[in-house]
Amino acid sequence: MAIARANPGITIRELSTVAELELAIQLEKEVWRCDDSDVVPITLAVATRAAGSIWLGAFEGDDLIGFAFALPSFDEGGTAFHSHTLGVGEAYQSSGVGYQLKLAQREKALALGIKKMTWTFDPLRSRNAHLNFCKLGVISDRYEIDFYGSKSSSPMHSNSTDRLWVTWNLAEPRVDQRLKRASGADESQNSHAVAKSATRVGQPIQDSNTPCRSQAGHSLDRFWIAGTLHLNLRRCSFDLPQIVRREFD
């Protein structure tokens, strides 16, 4: 049964066969451009699904173009889901499929009586940050250094595997209101304007890639800290994780 509709012609539904889980793992390999050793083994995928994990796929016809995998977890003494992977095929990225998969994950979790979902994401990826904070309304108070270890075959991990651990309070009115809006961009931009960035990296006026600090006091006395990154990650010639770790220290 279709759980949710994404774009016209795209259906989101649970992955119900071993063959469909294999398609998801193949897509994981393509999206992360990684070796077999860095994807979920099929036996584990089958076992996690049987043990209550949520495996969802976004289909265009018979083609799997996106998937989301969340496993049951314990968080702060209560039951939750931890979303381990969300991936959308490159040709379909930034067209709302990832958002629709998250909505379907939420719908499914709430139907099971679970009100919290956690996951991690690379805070240097602005698309992921926009999706998570602005569109979905997650919160975060944890920065994890080298979360998946320092070695991985995926070029997406070339800037380390530092991650923000985020919590999505699925039944919270704030989240509900966020989802009813088209985008949370306004709130995010307002927050930035108020916060005044504590750190700016890669400003066009800078010749070097040295981060330029403004007065942190401006941010601190408003109880906000913001960092602004104006850059193309692929062209970074400095050690970005080191800079970010230092600023969040």
Ligand SMILES: CC(C)(COP(=O)(O)OP(=O)(O)OC[C@H]1O[C@@H](n2cnc3c(N)ncnc32)[C@H](O)[C@@H]1OP(=O)(O)O)[C@@H](O)C(=O)NCCC(=O)NCCS
């Ligand atoms: C991250 C990912 C799952 C998101 O799915 P998606 O279908 O591409 O995302 P959506 O289109 O639903 O939402 C992306 C939002 O970011 C916006 N966006 C796109 N590029 C952006 C950028 N460079 N900076 C900020 N926002 C950006 C999009 O416009 C959209 O917002 P809007 O609807 O307000 O316009 C997908 O891009 C992906 O598979 N990426 C590679 C793997 C990955 O990083 N997975 C997540 C970690 S497990």
